[in-house]
Amino acid sequence: MRRSLSGQLVLEDEGSFFVGGEVVATDYPMLPNTGLGAPGHITVNQMYVRYWIPAAKNDLAPVVMVHGSVHTGKTWETTPDGREGWATYFARSGFSVYAVDHCGRGRSGFNPSPINQARADSHAASLPAIQITTREGAWLNFRLGPSYGRFWPDSQFPEDAVDQYFSQLVPNAESTLVDGGANTVNALAALLDRIGPAIVMVHSQSGSYGLDLIRKRPKLVKGLINIEGSCTPVSAQEIEATLAKIPLLSLWGDHSIGAAGLNGDERRNGCMATVAALRAAGGRATFALLPDLGIRGNSHMLMLEKNNLRIADLVLEWIGENVPKNRAKEALI
Amino acid sequence: MRRSLSGQLVLEDEGSFFVGGEVVATDYPMLPNTGLGAPGHITVNQMYVRYWIPAAKNDLAPVVMVHGSVHTGKTWETTPDGREGWATYFARSGFSVYAVDHCGRGRSGFNPSPINQARADSHAASLPAIQITTREGAWLNFRLGPSYGRFWPDSQFPEDAVDQYFSQLVPNAESTLVDGGANTVNALAALLDRIGPAIVMVHSQSGSYGLDLIRKRPKLVKGLINIEGSCTPVSAQEIEATLAKIPLLSLWGDHSIGAAGLNGDERRNGCMATVAALRAAGGRATFALLPDLGIRGNSHMLMLEKNNLRIADLVLEWIGENVPKNRAKEALI
Numbered sequence: 001m002r003r004s005l006s007g008q009l010v011l012e013d014e015g016s017f018f019v020g021g022e023v024v025a026t027d028y029p030m031l032p033n034t035g036l037g038a039p040g041h042i043t044v045n046q047m048y049v050r051y052w053i054p055a056a057k058n059d060l061a062p063v064v065m066v067h068g069s070v071h072t073g074k075t076w077e078t079t080p081d082g083r084e085g086w087a088t089y090f091a092r093s094g095f096s097v098y099a100v101d102h103c104g105r106g107r108s109g110f111n112p113s114p115i116n117q118a119r120a121d122s123h124a125a126s127l128p129a130i131q132i133t134t135r136e137g138a139w140l141n142f143r144l145g146p147s148y149g150r151f152w153p154d155s156q157f158p159e160d161a162v163d164q165y166f167s168q169l170v171p172n173a174e175s176t177l178v179d180g181g182a183n184t185v186n187a188l189a190a191l192l193d194r195i196g197p198a199i200v201m202v203h204s205q206s207g208s209y210g211l212d213l214i215r216k217r218p219k220l221v222k223g224l225i226n227i228e229g230s231c232t233p234v235s236a237q238e239i240e241a242t243l244a245k246i247p248l249l250s251l252w253g254d255h256s257i258g259a260a261g262l263n264g265d266e267r268r269n270g271c272m273a274t275v276a277a278l279r280a281a282g283g284r285a286t287f288a289l290l291p292d293l294g295i296r297g298n299s300h301m302l303m304l305e306k307n308n309l310r311i312a313d314l315v316l317e318w319i320g321e322n323v324p325k326n327r328a329k330e331a332l333i
Numbered sequence: 334m335r336r337s338l339s340g341q342l343v344l345e346d347e348g349s350f351f352v353g354g355e356v357v358a359t360d361y362p363m364l365p366n367t368g369l370g371a372p373g374h375i376t377v378n379q380m381y382v383r384y385w386i387p388a389a390k391n392d393l394a395p396v397v398m399v400h401g402s403v404h405t406g407k408t409w410e411t412t413p414d415g416r417e418g419w420a421t422y423f424a425r426s427g428f429s430v431y432a433v434d435h436c437g438r439g440r441s442g443f444n445p446s447p448i449n450q451a452r453a454d455s456h457a458a459s460l461p462a463i464q465i466t467t468r469e470g471a472w473l474n475f476r477l478g479p480s481y482g483r484f485w486p487d488s489q490f491p492e493d494a495v496d497q498y499f500s501q502l503v504p505n506a507e508s509t510l511v512d513g514g515a516n517t518v519n520a521l522a523a524l525l526d527r528i529g530p531a532i533v534m535v536h537s538q539s540g541s542y543g544l545d546l547i548r549k550r551p552k553l554v555k556g557l558i559n560i561e562g563s564c565t566p567v568s569a570q571e572i573e574a575t576l577a578k579i580p581l582l583s584l585w586g587d588h589s590i591g592a593a594g595l596n597g598d599e600r601r602n603g604c605m606a607t608v609a610a611l612r613a614a615g616g617r618a619t620f621a622l623l624p625d626l627g628i629r630g631n632s633h634m635l636m637l638e639k640n641n642l643r644i645a646d647l648v649l650e651w652i653g654e655n656v657p658k659n660r661a662k663e664a665l666i
Contacts, residue, residue, distance in 0.1 A: 004348040006642065008388060011344065014421065015337040015411030019527055020520030045510055047520030048407065051528075055341060059658045061530045061555040066521065068537025068562070070466045070502045072440045074381065075536060078348030079637040080498035081491030086534075086636050088347065089645050098528060102539075103516035104507025107405045107439045111509045115448050118460045127451045133403045158414030165413035169403045173506075174437025176444045177378055183436035187353030187380030188399065194352060195384075195431060197394045201419075203408060204401025206435075222394040229401070303419050304412040309339065312422050325392045 004078045009088055013053040018167035020103065021046030028116035029134045040134025046167035048073070048107035051098045052087060058094030065099040072106035073099040109170030131172040138169060141262055142300040143255045152255060154297035156305035165304070181205070185212045192220040199323055201225040201315075204263065204300065211243075218242040223323040225249045225315060228256075228300050230267050231274035244283030247322040249315065250275055252289045253298030263300045284322045288314070337411045342421055346386040351500035353436065354379030361449035362467045373467025379500035381406070381440035384431045385420060391427030398432040405439035406432040442503030464505040471502060474595055475633035476588045485588060487630035489638035498637070514538070518545045525553040532656055534558040534648075537596065537633065544576075551575040556656040558582045558648060561589075561633050563600050564607035577616030580655040582648065583608055585622045586631035596633045617655045621647070 021043050029037040050073055065087060067075040076087040076099045091097045104110040112130035119127035133141065136148045144162075145151040151159055158165075174180050188209065192198055197220050202210035207229015214221045215238070224246060231250055234243060250271040256264050271287060278285035290298050293314070295307065302311055354376050362370040383406055398420060400408040409420040409432045424430045437443040445463035452460035466474065469481045477495075478484040484492055491498075507513050521542065525531055530553050535543035540562015547554045548571070557579060564583055567576055583604040589597050604620060611618035623631050626647070628640065635644055 003346045003386075005344070005346050009344040009347060011338070011342040013336045013338050014342060015415075015418065016407060017411060017415065019523040020516065045512075045516040045520070047517060047524070049524055050410075053336075060652060060656060061532050062528060063558075064521070064524065064528075064531045064533045066517075066533065066535040066539040066542060068535075068539055070464065070471070070505055071536070072501065072503055074349060074440055074501045075634075075636065077383075078350060079491060079494070079641060080496075080501070081494035082348075082350065082497075083491075084642065085348065086641065086645050089642055090649070093649055095532075096528075098524065098531070100517075100521070100524065101440070102505075102507055102514065103520050104510045104513070105505065106503060107407055107434070110506035111511075114461050114509055118451070128447050131403065138403070158412060158416070161412070161414035163413075164415075168405065168407045168413070170405055170439060172403055172435075172438065173443035174435055176447055177437045178444075179378075180437070181435065183353065183378040184380060184399075184433075187378070187436055188397070188433070190352040191380070191382055191397065191431065191433065195395060195397075195429075198397045198431070199394050199428075200397045200399065202399040203404070206399040206401055209399060225396075301408075303408065308412060308419065309417065309422055312419050316423070316426055319393060323393060 002082055004082050004084050005088055006084045007092055009092055010055040011052060011091070012055045014051060016048060016050045018046040018048055018164055021163065021167050023135070024111070026113040026134065028113045028120060029132050029137065037134065037137060040136040042111065042132055042134055043163070043166040043169065044109070044111045045103050046108055047103050048101040049098050051096065052091040053096045054091045054094060056094060057096065060095065062096035062098060063090050065097065067102065072101045107170065112171040128175040130175055133169060135166055138166070143253065143259060143263060144299050152297055156297040156307050157299055157301070158304070158306055165301070181209065185209050185216065188213045189216045192217050196220070197222050199223040199225065199319060201227065202229050203227045203303070204229050207231060214242060214246060218246070221246050223247040223319065225251065226271070227251045227303065228253065228263055228267070231271035234274055234277070239277055239281050244278050244281040247284040248275065248278060249286045249288060249318050251315070253300060253302045254291045254296050255299070286318060286322070335415055337415050337417050338421055339417045340425055342425055343388040344385060344424070345388045347384060349381060349383045351379040351381055351497055354496065354500050356468070357444070359446040359467065361446045361453060362465050362470065370467065370470060373469040375444065375465055375467055376496065376499040376502065377442070377444045378436050379441055380436050381434040382431050384429065385424040386429045387424045387427060389427055390429065393428065395429035395431060396423050398430065400435065405434045440503065445504040461508040463508055466502055468499055471499070476586065476592060476596060477632050485630055489630040489640050490632055490634070491637070491639055498634070514542065518542050518549065521546045522549045525550050529553070530555050532556040532558065532652060534560065535562050536560045536636070537562050540564060547575060547579060551579070554579050556580040556652060558584065559604070560584045560636065561586065561596055561600070564604035567607050567610070572610055572614050577611050577614040580617040581608065581611060582619045582621065582651050584648065586633060586635045587624045587629050588632070619651060619655070
């Protein structure tokens, strides 16, 4: 891939956070397939902020960049033809830069309740159901604790930052697209076509996307790290033909034993079965339940919890031991 | 603000792009206030990809990170409590990292047509109108050229990348929020409360947001760079009390003379009038029409066109000459 920066970028810090936001009630969260979910509360009006803090700073105030209508903070990033955008150019000129997504836009999410309500009230089947999780539903499905507002005694979740976490939850608006989530699998295949062979890390809903991506691009997936995503169904035929040739790590947090719902026993046991089948076929596959490794208190969102870099080190170690080294085709031209 | 990275990040490259995507017709683009817009074509099913290429790379394939349901690529960025996320941690471990937003989610946009259609057909006023621009409308409103599909002879737009550009256009879903765009102004105020005094750069729709932000936080805006955004209305009283104390740059591309619509004569003339009023009150205000400076062929999206860094240099020079230097309060703790 061609380089976009016109010079090296040395950052003292970079990242993203939310500002603003409030908690409102919704009677219309919508669940996939099953219609309306239980009433609850969602975070709305939060604003996503991405920032770059250069190592070599000037003595001026930082710059906040705010996009226009029908755009997002992408406005200030890499140009459409792959050249450097203003965000990093200003950062390399010594400015701290903050670029936002308007409230209700992009990664700031929006409130789908009025749409879902109109759909439910009028039985207008032409309206897509737009899934959003309530805070209450997320607390249980993502296993933050045993009941809404209560963390596990050994919780690794950054408890004081729970509102920042809920700010990152957005409506699953892919239901407005023909073919829904299949578009993401197709786009992932297009991504590998562009960047070359890659290790693919998928989370939760995207577990099955990882399997479908292997089916589309078996030679471009060098390893699949599947964090609490589904590992089923897989056929004996495709295990033999493709899946057993690709290293798989199925990684699970704590407190899923006995848990109902999407991220509990059924999905985890399915992953154990797939890992066993892959190993029986000679594949390099690992099922890792963190408490079995002495790491306790992690939820479904283990990549952002207090011990997230310790778990990242486990993943990095697994990659080093299981993924064959090769010069990546994505080397910069 | 507390640092989130646990070590310096040295990047050979970073940025964002889209993969996938297709052009579909819509009869339901919706315009703000005026109801349905003209039928046309929009880009859907594109996937936003953000990437980090470290200067010190290992010899393994890059890592692609794919979030789960009701999440976005934010999953892999800074944790809710402000610590380093996996994207940069893996990059600092030597991996090239790519993190996506599912199609139909976050910065990948979505297709609001079924929602707008149901609203239009049933006259169900409870459904929000979700503005999206057609490609045809964008071509004229953002002044890419004189008619759809034709660029200006002196165009600075990266013409071969026009599909990448259209991929970044998303529905204005803030219409699903109570108070709509006012939430973004409130969130910008919360952002300045968090990071301290800042130079604020606004584009297009956000021009009025910049003025409203000054009204809310007059001491925290050190300068306003208003790129083809509205500069009106402003009262004589607020010019005297606050606006004339804050440096303003109103920056305009080419081909707006005689242009109708949102980004033409009316808005530009309003900015000239505001700049004149600010200067009469002793303020540091600049109206800059790029062709007057010998820079021709720029559209409404000048920050991403072929000469974008040349224009950035003009803005950087203006800042150096007009914005008072001071130690920013956002220095890392």
